[in-house]
Amino acid sequence: MDDFSVLIGGKAGFGIDKSGIIIGRILNQLGRRIYIYRDYPSLIRGGHTFSIIRSSQERISTHKNKVDIILALNQDTFNFHKERLQDNSVVIFDSDSVKLEGLNPKVQVLGIPITSIIKAENAPEIMRNTCIIGAFVKAVRIKWEILESVFKKEFTRETDLNFKVARRGYEEAREAVKMVSLLQEPLPLLTGNQAVGLGLIKGGLNAFLAYPMTPTSPVLHFLAEVAGDFGLKVIHPESEIGVILMALGFSYMGKKVAVGTSGGGFCLMAEGVSFSGMAELPLVVVLGQRPGPSTGLPTYSAQTELHFALNAGQGEFARFIVAPGDTQEAYFWSAQALNLSWKYQIPSVILTDKNLGEGVFNFDQSSVPEIKEVTPGLWDRESSYKRYRDSESGVSALAFVPDKDAVIKVNSYEHDEYGITTEDTQQSTFMQNKRLRKEKYLQEELEKFETVKVYGNKDSSMGLLCWGSNKGVCIEAAQNLGLKVIQPLVLWPFPVKKFQAALSGVKRLICVEDNAQGQLARLIKTFNFKVDNQILKYDGRPFSLGELEEKIKGIIK
C-alpha cells in the first residue's frame, strides 16, 4: 500500500501524542513521506486524544478520513473512530479492556493483552503505548531493527523496559498487511512551529520572547531548548505586553528579535505593534491562529486573524504579513520576515495556525530557495547621526547603542528626524509620508519573490484559492479533480500583479478557508478580485481530503 493511514488514540496525558510521532518516525525510515494530524482537548489528563499518521509516496500535508489501522488503547478510541475503518483495515487493540462491538466483519482484528503484559512486566501505564507500537510494527511487517533505532533516539530513560514491553507486543502480534519501503531517502520530520523557529534562526535571530499560548508555545519551547546551540536569548516574561515591549528594547539595541503568540495574546500586543510602526523598530510576530472569539477552541485551528493582523494597532503604518503553507515555506518566510523587518524597519507578522504549527510534516531543505541574511542599512558615520533621517525610500540609516558619535533617540510620539517630539503640522505630515513610503519599496522588493504560488492543473478554468495550512489539502484535492490551485503567500503588501497573473484563465474561483466570513475573499475584494464560491469550515478541525473533495464536487457538479 502506497498511501497508508494509522490512527492511535487514548486518554490525554497517556503519551498518545508522542506515540504518534514515534510511529511517524518509524514509517519515515522506510522512505515514506509523512503527515501527522494531532488532535487533543484543552486539558491535561483524561478526555480523548488521537493522532492520524498518514504516509505516502509524495510529500503530503493532509489526512484522510478513512484509515488503514486503528491502534485502540481504550474503548473510546474504538467507539469514536470505528467509522473510519474500511474493508481490510486492521484494528489492533488492548484485548483486556476494549470490546469491538458493531465492527465491519471485513476488518481484521488483532487483540493484544496489553494490560496483562504491562502488569506482568511491572511497567508503568504509559508503556501501553510502547506495547501497541511493538504489535503494530509486526502487523505491518516492519523490521524490528527499525523500531529499535527510533526508540534509541526517542527514549533516553528506561530504554530496556521499553524494548522489553515493545517486544512482548511484537511477539503477541501477527503479520496482517505489508508496509512497503519506498525507494527514496528519508527526509527530516518537523512541526510547522519547529520550521518557523529554524527559519528565524537562519534569518539571524538573536532573541525570542513569548508568553505561553497554544498553538505557538512549542516555538518558545523549541527555541529555549536550542538556545545554547544557536546563541539565542529566549525569555518568557510576565505577559504579552511585557513580551512585545521587551522585544522592542532588544530591537532598539540592534538585536534581531521575534515574539510568539495567538489571537488573545496578540490583542495585548497591539499597542506594541503600533509602536514598532511609529518608532520604526523592526519586530517579527509569530501569530498562530486558533478559533475565537475570545478563548474559543484553544487547542484547535482557524484562519481568523488575517484582518486582525492587517489592522492591529492604532494609526496607519507599513507592515509585512506572510502566511506559509508548509514547513519549507515556514522556514523560508520566517527568515525573510526577519530580513524584511530589518531592511524596512517595520513589524512583520507570520500567520500560522494550529494545523501548520503542531502538524508534523517532512521538510525538504533542498527545495527551499537560497536565503541570505540581510545586513540592515547602517549609518555611514559621515553626516551627523539622526535616527529618523529621511531618505528616498523612507528608510533611515541605523546606529546602535553604544556609539560614541551617535545619540540614538526613538519615540512613540510623532517626532522629527532626530527623534524629538513634535506637533508641528508640516513635520507630522513629512514624517508620516516618510514612514508610509517604505511600504512601496517593500512591495517592489517583493516582486523578486514567489509571493503567489500556482499548483495542480494550470490549464483548468476552475481555480481553488487558499492560504496558509489549507495549501496541502487543496493541492491534493485539485490533483484528484483536475483543478488549478492559487496560494497567495504574502498577504500584505498584497501582491496584486502576481495574483492577477495567477488568475489568468480562471473562470470560476472557489475560495477555501478555515473561517466563517471568508477573510481572504474579503481582502482580495478590495483589489476588485471576486470569488465565485466559498468553502468555509470553522469547527476548528482541518479539512480531510475526502471532505474537501465532496464539497468541491458539490459546487462544480
Place this chain on the structure above:
Amino acid sequence: MSPINLNTYAQNTWCPGCGNFSILNAFKMVLGELTAEGFPLENIVLVSGIGCHAKIVDYLNVNSFYSLHGRAVPVAEGIKLANPKVKVIGFAGDGDAYGEGLEHLIFAAKRNIDITMIIHNNRVYGLTTGQYTPTSPLGFKGRSTPGGSQESPLNPLEVMLASQATFLARGTSHGIDLLKKIFKEAIMHKGFSLVDVLQVCVTYYNMYEYYDRRVYELKDHNAQDYNQASNKIREWNYDSDNPIALGVLYKKELPTFEERFPEHKATDADRDFKIKEFLKNSI
C-alpha cells in the same frame, strides 16, 4: 553644573514651578559626575513612559527610548538584556508605573534586573488634567472622582519591598542635593533600584507646603536591615499625616537577572552547520 552639554533644542514645556525641574537638574548633575569619573555617556540609555515626566528624554541629549504609558519597565529590561554593559535608567509617572504598568514593575523587582527606575510621583494625572492616581489619598477630588476617590492609596515602596526590589529610596522635588545623591547611588547599585520622588504638580496637586512640613532625612538608619527598612517604609502610607522619611530606605546585594541569564556564544558559521545537524537528527 556639568562641563558637558546635555541639552537638546527641545523647548521645555513643563509648568513654571513643576517638580520635574528638580529631577531633571539633579539627574544632569549625576550624568556630569558619571562622565567626569570616566563612565562613557554613550553607554547610558534613558527610557520613559508617557506623561509630563516623560518629556525629560526630549530635554537630554542622551540615548533615549520614549516608550508607552506604563511600559517603560519592560523596554528597560529588554535593553539591559540585549547588552548588560549598558546602564538603563527609566523614568515613569505614578499613574504609569504604579497603575497601568504595575505588573512590569513587580516582575522587574522580582528578577532583580539591574535597571534604575525614577518615579515622578506627583500623585495626580497632570497631562490628562487632574484625575486621582494609585497614590492619591482616599477622598481625592479629581475630575474622574468629583465626590472624592473611594479607594485608599498604594504604598508603592511597600509593594516594591514585597516584590524583592534590592534598592529603594525616596526624595522630594524640594531637595535637589538629596535627589542627586540618591539617584547616583541608585544608578550605581547592582540590581533593581527604584527612587520614589514626591514630585509636586503645581497645577493640579500642589503639595510643596504639605511635604515641607512632614519630610525628614533618614539618620542612623540601617538600610541593609529588612525590618528597619520595612518600618520606615510603612511609617507613612501615602494617606496619613505621619512623618515622611527621605533617603535610602533599603539596600541589598543579590545576584541579578542578567548575571543568572546564560550568555551563549555561537557564530553564524556554526548556525548553518547546526541547522543541518538538527535536521539530520529529525529523520
